[in-house]
Amino acid sequence: MRCNIAINRQWARKSLPSVLPASYPMSAPLTIAILGATGTLGPSLLQAIADHPKMLDARIRILTRPTSAEKAHNLAARYPTLYLTVHAVDYTGAEAETGLAAALRGVDVVLSAVGDDSGLTRKDVAHSGLLPGFIAQDAVAHAAKAAGVKLFVPSEFGAPTHSMALNSESYIVGKRYHHDFLRKLELPYMLVYAGMFPEIEPAPTSLPQLSPEDLIPLGQPPFETSRYRVAAYIVQLLLDRGVEAVAGGIYVIRGLRRDRGAVSAETGKTEWVLDV
Template identity: 30%
Template sequence: MSTMKNFIIAGAGCMGQYVAEEFLKLIANCEGSNLTILTRSSPSGNAILEKLAKLGAHIVTVDYRSHESLVSALTDADVLISVIGGYEDKADYALADAAKAAGVKLFLPSEWGLYSRGITDGIYASHDLIHRHLDRIGVPYALFYTGMWPDFMFAPGYAGWDIPQGKITVWGQGNTPITWTTRRDGARFVAYLLTHIPAKELAGKMISVGGDHKTLNELAESYTSRTGKKLEATYLPIVDQEKILADEPPFSFQGILAYLLVCYDKGRADLRKTLPEGLANELWPDWNPKSAVDALLETYP
């Protein structure tokens, strides 16, 4: 059992709200003591933060430009978990420096997607830089990956899938397996991990979990089989996304999406193959993640 009791989460948006909720469930079950959420602005009027505060989270407003502000917020923290989207605003550098000064036992920088260690192209080049910074200053850290989020990636228009209209776009052949984990299941796993395994056993580890592994074609076929609703697929050449990737800024919407779509086609989204250690699902034998098609069916029954 882990001795870590005081948890701090930086960010409470797309992924962070789920991570916070899962920690609060464990704390209510006496598997932790405190959860603090760092926010850039006042929580007043923020529905997510107000909900989490009612569930027992401590909300602390910090200035990411102030080292002293962050160090003060991190004092006595066992674990710092970043769920800030991307590194282009340098927030994770500020958190890392403050974690070092405050003596945090373990830092999880913002990952949550595809394997990034040593990757120096596209959006993951920024991840490689923060890893180097963490190594340089000597902060104990672990990297946590979930693959793609099926409860997020198929919003109408986001990746060319418009399920309500029965039309989907597939870049490439659509036959390469992709690792899928819902945000809730990824949050459950990381909360369990940090409350059951000591920090010293997690430091330096790259931990990847996978709720499901399906190609885009398999996912579409499974959806049709379960619902009887046919999805009309349009197949487009992946080279078009490669051109976008070469021309667009890496952190633009088009640049991020193109990078992910190319990863899908090239097999870089299958965490069973890209992570040297393989999947770590066995660290929680009772984990029962939702399948990718079940996640789709929750949104598009």
């Protein structure tokens, strides 16, 4: 994958540097609650925080279902240098409101990386917002508003949905509905889009420098961006720019995809190879 990174802040209509200033001051530790930490993107978020120079300025809370608590604790054990706690929460049960209120007390940012492992498809639900993971995200957002959370980062990280029509037949229109929900709650939020994730992940590396002439228009050509780089950019935004500076922003980070086929010496079959 040729890592020509394009980063846009759509609302500000200007490009941002991919490496944000390490000297940006923080007045107090930032408490971040991560929803979906054991999923596709979550482990990369923890790794990116652990790799950041300001990792000691972050307090991390992993929110997880009771059935996934052991998996969450095992994940947390990989990052002994982080201030990290695990909070088991039943998002839809009778005690959901009480559990979420306790887990979110004192939290500055909720970072949602929920996906879906329910096995449900378009045949079962009309859109993504009706999947269990995204129903839990709604519940967390509601509790976050009550808890005084300063910023909510919904699970996007794919194709842009903020301009999608509410009557769209796209399966991911549920994410667009969630934006309206956040606005009704008057809960500040930030959107981050990354295009597709590659099937083969390169080794984690820091983000490259970006100049304005490197900017790539949205939508052309197709993109793939590694999970670690998406996570690293989100962490840069939160720890280097600060919550107030990024609230209300729409950010895009995408690597230019270049894929090729290669014949495996072992199987004789053509396999997809990631060019870095």
